[in-house]
Amino acid sequence: MDAIQMVDLKRQYLKLKAEIDQGILEVLDTTAYINGPKVKAFQEDLQHYLRVQHVIPCANGTDALQIAMMALDLQPGDEVIVPAFTYVATAEVIALLRLKPVMVDVDYDTFNLTADIVAAAITPRTKAIVPVNLFGQSCDLEPIMALAQERGLWVIEDNAQAIGADYTFSDGSTAKTGTIAHIGCTSFYPSKNLGAYGDGGAISTNRADLAQRMQMIANHGQGRRYYHDAVGVNSRLDSIQAVVLGVKLKHLDEYAAARRAAADFYDHAFAGLEWVQTPVRHPRSTHVFHQYTLLVKNGQRDALQAHLQQKGVPSMIYYPVPLYAQDAFRSFTEVEHLPITEQLCQEVISLPMHTELDQEQLHYIAEAVKSC
Numbered sequence: 001m002d003a004i005q006m007v008d009l010k011r012q013y014l015k016l017k018a019e020i021d022q023g024i025l026e027v028l029d030t031t032a033y034i035n036g037p038k039v040k041a042f043q044e045d046l047q048h049y050l051r052v053q054h055v056i057p058c059a060n061g062t063d064a065l066q067i068a069m070m071a072l073d074l075q076p077g078d079e080v081i082v083p084a085f086t087y088v089a090t091a092e093v094i095a096l097l098r099l100k101p102v103m104v105d106v107d108y109d110t111f112n113l114t115a116d117i118v119a120a121a122i123t124p125r126t127k128a129i130v131p132v133n134l135f136g137q138s139c140d141l142e143p144i145m146a147l148a149q150e151r152g153l154w155v156i157e158d159n160a161q162a163i164g165a166d167y168t169f170s171d172g173s174t175a176k177t178g179t180i181a182h183i184g185c186t187s188f189y190p191s192k193n194l195g196a197y198g199d200g201g202a203i204s205t206n207r208a209d210l211a212q213r214m215q216m217i218a219n220h221g222q223g224r225r226y227y228h229d230a231v232g233v234n235s236r237l238d239s240i241q242a243v244v245l246g247v248k249l250k251h252l253d254e255y256a257a258a259r260r261a262a263a264d265f266y267d268h269a270f271a272g273l274e275w276v277q278t279p280v281r282h283p284r285s286t287h288v289f290h291q292y293t294l295l296v297k298n299g300q301r302d303a304l305q306a307h308l309q310q311k312g313v314p315s316m317i318y319y320p321v322p323l324y325a326q327d328a329f330r331s332f333t334e335v336e337h338l339p340i341t342e343q344l345c346q347e348v349i350s351l352p353m354h355t356e357l358d359q360e361q362l363h364y365i366a367e368a369v370k371s372c
Helices: 009-030 037-050 061-071 089-096 115-121 141-151 208-218 239-249 252-269 301-310 339-347 359-370
Strands: 054-058 079-083 100-104 126-129 154-158 166-168 174-176 183-187 201-205 222-224 292-296 348-351
Touching (some): 037 239, 054 061, 061 089, 061 183, 061 201, 100 115, 126 141, 201 208, 239 252, 252 292, 292 339, 301 348, 301 359, 339 348
Parallel strands (some): 079 100, 079 126
Antiparallel strands (some): 054 201, 166 174, 183 201
């Protein structure tokens, strides 16, 4: 049996090697490293895949969030509602722009924001909401968007972990995650479901005015070359990363299916274990399983992780500390205790999840968990 990894990028690359290598050689041959035809082609392909009007490629997922917020003309002190149980980047850009991150609890079963949680946190200073589609499935976005419309608030989807997931509205229509809010942001960090071989990110929107402004901000605030209409940033996706992403985009649904199959195996294997809860799949969202995250309900999460390490099975804790308890945010928030977030930080453990897991590896991982 091959060594088990949290994410196996090497075996995935070997299946795509000829096409990726050829595309990279074409970039080297043309020297069109920045904003070349490969970037334009990927941009158009991603727009088509997401069924969205505008995609703005950028340097990484954090930049995507920052550019989105800059485009909304939010002012210092404006409040932005964000889950306390998420990766730091979501709140980091709020603080960097001197906005106020209002950190709220999440739903225990899905790890995601709900409209009720958001509604309880809205104040007269609230200007935006950032729902995070955590671990691979959508928040229940229809009621969140309805609430935002009622209160006149912007919504920015952090879709870094759920690209390719489908959300079903109450009328039966569907949309890709990252296209439902006013703006969607994603990351192409190598370990993501659609991962580059370096950094990368993208912003999506169906609003032409926001797309134009975000495109300008991402390019030093230039409306046209050497004429700067706003203070912007330098955030671009390079051509080599666009090659990799363009090749992998064609396989994204296949990758999601492979991840779901692995998740199904885990679900079945752990069905009889009373001390773990397998991931709850929201009925309105498909799940693309960026992570397969168990809840260890007997207080032995750390013991399980040590046991798995001894067995040669990697695992990760996403996330061990609530954002409001991080030293970096103590001056930005008055929140001291959110019960669900703190419980999740004590119970979550993520198992290996990627496109290259085989039956032997899955069986070994499952037996290692059950033998603890």
